[in-house]
Amino acid sequence: MKNKIAIYPGSFDPFTLGHKDIVERTLQFVDHIIIGIGVNSSKSSLFSTEDKILMIQEVFKGNNNVTILSYEGLTVDFVKQQKGNIIIRGIRNVSDFEYERNIADMNWALEKIETVILLANPKYSSLSSSIVRELIKHKKDISQFLPIELNNNILIKQCNQ
Numbered sequence: 001m002k003n004k005i006a007i008y009p010g011s012f013d014p015f016t017l018g019h020k021d022i023v024e025r026t027l028q029f030v031d032h033i034i035i036g037i038g039v040n041s042s043k044s045s046l047f048s049t050e051d052k053i054l055m056i057q058e059v060f061k062g063n064n065n066v067t068i069l070s071y072e073g074l075t076v077d078f079v080k081q082q083k084g085n086i087i088i089r090g091i092r093n094v095s096d097f098e099y100e101r102n103i104a105d106m107n108w109a110l111e112k113i114e115t116v117i118l119l120a121n122p123k124y125s126s127l128s129s130s131i132v133r134e135l136i137k138h139k140k141d142i143s144q145f146l147p148i149e150l151n152n153n154i155l156i157k158q159c160n161q
């Protein structure tokens, strides 16, 4: 699947080790990955879109094969606009599978865009952004769940204060 651009859409609120693992594995079979932060005005987010972009940029600093963008609207429209070839998603369990299958079916029906689904690395199959947000709410140290590049990130440090 070389010379391909993959789009990895998501909320990334925040970007975890599970997300990073999916990006790194995708880069083994595509040339470029665009991480697309979906902006949904009706869904509240702990981190702002700008902060999410800054954090993910820090994780992939110096890696020219990864681009971080945000988008509003339908993912298929974003994929077309970016000339993406495939959508990447990750699944941790059966409920993720059911959810992802519905979206993938819809994206195929709308624009014939293929979705490649990677199984979560077993190390991270219980890790979700929502659990991390819950830990932040209760002032717990979340560093073991986030990419090492974010250990000294000011936004993350603020969460622990």
Ligand code: ADP
Residues within 6 Å of the ligand: 009, 010, 011, 012, 013, 016, 017, 018, 019, 022, 088, 089, 090, 091, 092, 096, 119, 120, 121, 124, 125, 126, 127, 128, 129
């Ligand atoms: P969304 O709100 O679109 O589900 P997320 O940021 O929660 O966005 O997740 C983006 C994608 O990454 C989804 O396909 C999700 O299943 C996947 N994902 C989330 N956490 C993990 C993990 N720990 N391991 C593998 N994939 C994951």
